[in-house]
Amino acid sequence: MTAPNDVKKNLEDLSFEEQLQRLEEIVEILDDGEAPLDEMLALYEEGIKRSHHCREYLEKAEQKVTLIQNNI
Numbered sequence: 001m002t003a004p005n006d007v008k009k010n011l012e013d014l015s016f017e018e019q020l021q022r023l024e025e026i027v028e029i030l031d032d033g034e035a036p037l038d039e040m041l042a043l044y045e046e047g048i049k050r051s052h053h054c055r056e057y058l059e060k061a062e063q064k065v066t067l068i069q070n071n072i
Contacts, residue, residue, distance in 0.1 A: 011053045019054050023047055
């Protein structure tokens with residue numbers, strides 16, 4: 001499992017695709033329901049942070065596309 005401090009570091013270091021892959025891993029673990037509760041809570045928190053980071057990335061990408069389209 002990724003430590004909380006590592007999550008913040010990884011948010012900046014991982015590509016969007018890698019973030020999505022990690023989110024998928026988290027969802028699989030949470031859906032399985034076999035992990036201890038403390039681990040599931042930590043994974044849920046990590047997933048929320050990664051989800052917000054991905055959303056911000058997509059919003060910036062959308063703004064960039066709009067800017068490009070408006071300048072053509």
